Every structure is written in C-alpha cells, then in structure tokens.
Amino acid sequence: MARAESVLRADGLEKRFGALVVLDAVDFTVGCREAVGIVGPNGAGKTTLLNVLSGRNTPERGQILFAGEDVTGLDVAARCRLGIARSHQIPRPFGGMTVFENLLVAAEAGAGLRGPAATRRALETLALCGMLPRANRRAETLGLLDRKRLELARALATEPVLLLLDEIGAGLTDAEAQILVEIIAAIRAQGIAIVWIEHIVHVLVKVVGRLVCMDAGRVIADGAPDAVLRDAAVIDAYLGQAAHAASHG
C-alpha cells in the first residue's frame, strides 16, 4: 500500500510490562477508509496495540504516524482531537450525565464544536446509533447493549478519521451484535477508517475488508479475511482453540 494512502502507520512498536513483552516489533498500517479486523488468542497483545495506537500506553520503541504526522508523543486526548477515537471493551459511560450530554462532551471536546454545531452533531450521532429514544436517560440506568451503543456513539461524536473498537460485541447476543454491526457498517459507509478487535469472527468479517491475526505480541497473518482464516499459523494459534472450544460447547 502506498504511504500517502494510509491514515495510520505504526512501525516497530514494542511494549513491555516489566519482563513481559506484550508487543514485539509490530508493524501496522490502516488505509484511508479501510476497515481492519484484529483477531488472536487472549494475551496476544490486541488491546495493548489499541492502547498504544490511542495513546493510553506509551511504547518503548517504534513510531506512530497519523495522517502523515508523528503522534507517538501525544496523549490520548490530543490524539482524539486529531481524529483517533476509541471505544472501551468495558463501556465507560458518564453515569451522572444524560445520554445526550455524554455525546455533547465528545462533540465539544473531541470534535471542537461549539453551541448549535455541537448540539447538532450529538443529535445526528444519536439518530445514527438508534439512541434518540434514550437521549434524556441518565447513562447509569442503561443496559449492556445501550452502554455499548453509547460507547460507540460517543466515540463517533468526536468526528473521528479513525475509529478503534475494542471487543464492542463481547457479551451481546447474536441479535444484539447484529444491531451494532449495522451501525458500524453505516459508520464505515461514511468513510471513517476502522480498526476492530473482536472474538466473534463471523460478526467481524461482515464489516472488515482485511484481517490481522496476532499471537504472543506479533502479527502472524495480515490480508484478506478468507486467506487469513485459512492460514495454517492462524488455525494453529487461534482458530484451532476456538474450534476446539466450540466442539466442547
């Protein structure tokens, strides 16, 4: 892929927690408007990769370019204002505020909008995510699906160029996950690049055009979803386990 076409380019990322190497020389690129899925066994370093890309964790080594700009030294908030938004695996709603106010924070702080423009952004995003009927609810009263939707909507209200999703489908039923898939497909149709970590592979491949498989802090496969899922290393490290687990209920 040509350099000019990539929205995000990470080279040689290394992250350690004490003696444990969680990311080991990871190169990772996301093209403009591209949707990439990340799979891999637990402990492969998927969430850490997302944390390093979003700025929550600082890598020991490596460089992250976003839209051609070096963002390696910027904190989470600064990267969000540039256009990298993320959702958390366990939703983190602002419980004391209403759903609308949750999105307003994102539109004001993340997208830098003010007054009516911020209000409009919040309302349009609520509509896209099917959350208008919940607009005036205090976020702490929401159930799991709505918390996940809020997490997604809030990230989207920051007007991101790149959206990082961390297991947003985890804990949902298939029907509930389908609702999220439709929203994420709509987000993708707007031209927003997406990096999505998910264990539910059949949900993931409905949206992403490329799949990356990680194991023990390394990228072991990267390419079209079909090819990656047929890759021997992937089957050995990840899908074999999954198939094994599935066959035993």
Next chain:
Amino acid sequence: MMAAPDMRVERWTRRAQGFVVSLLLLALVLAFGPLLFSAGITDRLSELFVYVMLAVTWNLLAGYGGLVSVGQQAFFGLGAYLAVRLSAAGVSVYPALLLAGLMTGALALAIGEVMLRLEGGEFAIGMWVVAELAHLLVNLDPLVQGETGTSLIALDAFSAAARRADTYWAAFAAMVLLLVLVFAVLRGRLGTALQAIRDDEIAAASLGVRVLATKRVVFMLAAGGAALAGALWLATAITFQPHAYFSVQWTAYMIFMTLVGGLGTFEGPVIGAVLFFTVEWLFGASGVWYLIGLGAAALGFALFAPRGLWGAFTERFPERLLPLGYHVVGARAAAAAGGGEER
C-alpha cells in the same frame, strides 16, 4: 434519518425563568439589606453569604469535579491572611479583600500543579497537609506573631454602622458574583467536561477532554472563592488568629452544607448553607449537644438521603429551578418518524 424539525434541545423552562425572576427580586431586596434590617440581622446575613460561598465552592470541586478536598481551609485562611497583609501594606481595606481572593486564586495555580496529580484519597488528605503547612508558614510572619494573631486595624477607621453596612454589601456582592460565575462555568463547555472527568477520567481523556487544564480552572476558582470568603469573614470578625481560620472545621462545615443540601446540584449547597446557618443560629449556643446534633444529621443524610435535600426533591420533581443540563424535546417522536429503533 436526520433530526426531525420538531426536535430541539431545551435548556431553560418557563418555570425556571419565573424562578430566576423571583431570585432577582430577592436579590434586589437583599441589596438594600443594611437599610431594611436591624444591626444584628445584617451581621448574621453577612455571615450567611460567606457560608453560601464556602458551600458553593466545595460543591464545585467535589460535586462537579470529583475533587474531594478536606483542606479548603488553606484558602480560607490564606485569603484572610493576605487581606491583613495587603491592608498593612497600605491597600485600602475593601479592595484588599477582593485582591486577597484573586491572589490566593493565583497561588492555587502553583499548589494545584502538584496536588492535582494526586487522586482520590491522596488528594483529599494531601490538601489537609497543604492547609497545615500554610498555617505554619503564616505563623512565621512577624506581623501575625504566631498564634497571638493580629487585626484588620484599618477597619477601625470606619464607624461601627458604616463598617457593618460596607461588609454586608461586600459579602453580598461577592456571593452574587461567585454564584453567577459558577453557574456560567457549569452551564458551559467547561461544566460538561468537568462532569465527564468526575464520572470517568479515562473516558473523558479518550474523548479529547483536557483533563488537567479543566481541573486547574475549577481548583483555582474554588480556591479564589474560599479565599474571598475567608477575607470577608475577617471583615466581620476583625481579628485574625491563624488557628481560627486554618481550622479543618471550615471544611467540615462545607461538607455538611453540601451533603445536606445536595452534592452535585447547583441549588443544593445554597439550601444547605441556609439550613446550617439557621441551625447554628438557633442551637449554636448549646455547646456539645449542638455538635452531636450536627454529626447525627450529617450521618443520617449520608445513610438515608445521599443526594441531599435537593437531590431527594428532584427525584420526585425532575424539573430544575436553575437548570444546568440539557433536555432533548421530541426525540422519541423524531426517532419514530425517522424509522429509528424503538426497543
């Protein structure tokens, strides 16, 4: 898909507007206080205004910013001390009170640079340490003469009646100014960012909120407000003995007023201040039993009405008299019309 034309975001209601008009009328009456009320009442009202300022600033910090401090007496004391210092240096006395508040606010920028890096209990106790440190440092000043203290001598130049009226007006103006300022801050972008930080700091940062800068602003505002309250308290009491100003009891009062009135609501602390003031007026002379009563009341509220009087009230009547938040009108209808999911 897009917002239906009849959907809008409401911030004021008709009832709230009516309430603001009645508040303005009350303010108009209070503005003529010294001409209307007896000397005793005028003095007590000046003290009430100081209480309101203390409760409102503590609530701004803890109720909206999640920054629970047990050391706000640091700023209360520094405000009084700087007022004495400025007055001794020749600044005329009432401007010195305001200047002391502003200077303490500026000083809080430096203190916050260290303290705001602490979290939760560390911040709370750390602030108490700051207060003790400020107390000790002030005691070293030869003008203060340790715990002997000093007085705001410049006030002796006024007659008792003029002093009473001027202090009343100064306290009233300071309270109104602070209430309007805090209200404006909480209703604006800073207010939503601050509440987001209170509820989840990590999520706030990941949405682009400048966490430290936001905390810094409210820390300074709360410090400046408490300092102005301390300077005004000095004007009512005239004598400055460090231990009376740097006492943790001031923060205990702030906590009591805020918890009883309603933590994290704008109206709550004002109600709490009026209540505390009334209780103190009626029972303050009863010594130990008064303190036991206060403690029991605080405990009772913490256990049975954790959101305070105003919090309990708004659970039954959701409409706010001084609304800070946002209410989306017509959202359900718009979602139904736009084919949005209704589940």
